[in-house]
Amino acid sequence: MELCTTVTAIRELVTAWKKAGLRIAVVPTMGYLHEGHLSLMRIARQNADRVVTTIFVNPTQFGPTEDLEKYPRDLKRDQQLCEEVGVDAIFHPVPAEMYAPDFSTWVTEGSLSQTLCGAFRPIHFRGVCTVCLKLFNITLADVAVFGRKDAQQALVIERMVRDLNIPIQIIQAPLVREADGLALSSRNKYLAAEERTRALALSRGLRAAQAKFDAGERNAQALKDAVLAELTPAADSIDYVDVMARATLRPIETVDQPALLAIAAYIGKTRLIDNLFLD
Numbered sequence: 001m002e003l004c005t006t007v008t009a010i011r012e013l014v015t016a017w018k019k020a021g022l023r024i025a026v027v028p029t030m031g032y033l034h035e036g037h038l039s040l041m042r043i044a045r046q047n048a049d050r051v052v053t054t055i056f057v058n059p060t061q062f063g064p065t066e067d068l069e070k071y072p073r074d075l076k077r078d079q080q081l082c083e084e085v086g087v088d089a090i091f092h093p094v095p096a097e098m099y100a101p102d103f104s105t106w107v108t109e110g111s112l113s114q115t116l117c118g119a120f121r122p123i124h125f126r127g128v129c130t131v132c133l134k135l136f137n138i139t140l141a142d143v144a145v146f147g148r149k150d151a152q153q154a155l156v157i158e159r160m161v162r163d164l165n166i167p168i169q170i171i172q173a174p175l176v177r178e179a180d181g182l183a184l185s186s187r188n189k190y191l192a193a194e195e196r197t198r199a200l201a202l203s204r205g206l207r208a209a210q211a212k213f214d215a216g217e218r219n220a221q222a223l224k225d226a227v228l229a230e231l232t233p234a235a236d237s238i239d240y241v242d243v244m245a246r247a248t249l250r251p252i253e254t255v256d257q258p259a260l261l262a263i264a265a266y267i268g269k270t271r272l273i274d275n276l277f278l279d
């Protein structure tokens with residue numbers, strides 16, 4: 001497995017693969033890898049001849065008061081895990097390699113990115129779209145794998161790819177959870193033991209909503225109430241609990257189309273997200 005820290009180095013590698021007619025998959029991550037990330041890499045492995053994992057804590061997707069500085073990092077461990085799942089190359093640039101001092105070109109998706117997390121993190125999806133397009137261009141990937149843990153992100157990237165005719169296939173991968181239901185996240189490291197227990201309210205709330213949905217409930221407020229009954233006593237604050245049409249990420253009152261029940265809430269100082277696809 002190669003570790004490339006410059007655009008020139010990864011480009012040399014992927015260009016050679018392209019010349020040999022090989023299909024390349026990219027899995028963009030911010031590192032501090034866990035089983036959720038590894039599941040994406042395994043899917044990438046099944047869909048391409050070569051797999052590139054990018055590990056880059058992208059500064060442009062963090063707001064001024066967010067956790068950019070303290071975001072967990074452990075490259076040694078990440079390298080080992082990538083090796084174990086059969087990744088061919090890691091691209092791990094420093095911010096200056098990605099952003100020139102006079103960097104001035106941005107990708108802004110103007111619809112799906114405006115609700116849910118976009119309403120609370122105004123520059124987040126501009127940073128995500130911009131860095132993903134750069135990573136697609138740098139790695140010359142034919143396919144990219146994104147997790148449904150970040151359901152809005154996956155939909156925004158799909159929209160960007162469609163709208164800008166980017167020659168890449170996007171695969172959405174299932175959300176991976178701990179045995180007790182907690183959605184795997186690098187940010188779970190921030191949780192003290194007592195907070196981790198409270199964090200289970202997110203997935204417990206979603207399970208309660210799923211049970212109601214399976215029993216025939218189609219009223220969005222009733223499904224949100226099932227989540228809130230669990231979440232309100234456990235969370236320090238709640239950004240949103242919303243039922244959205246997956247096609248538009250706009251709120252719906254009745255679940256009569258593919259929908260997304262999405263949560264963002266603070267447990268202590270840690271902002272956690274989780275979601276459920278309603279079909």
Ligand code: AMP
Pocket residue numbers: 028029030031036037039040145146147148149150173174175176177183184185186
């Ligand atoms: P991150 O490193 O948090 O930016 O995540 C990188 C990629 O891994 C994104 O496509 C995420 O959606 C995906 N991912 C993170 N956590 C999970 C999870 N628990 N299950 C599935 N995919 C995940």
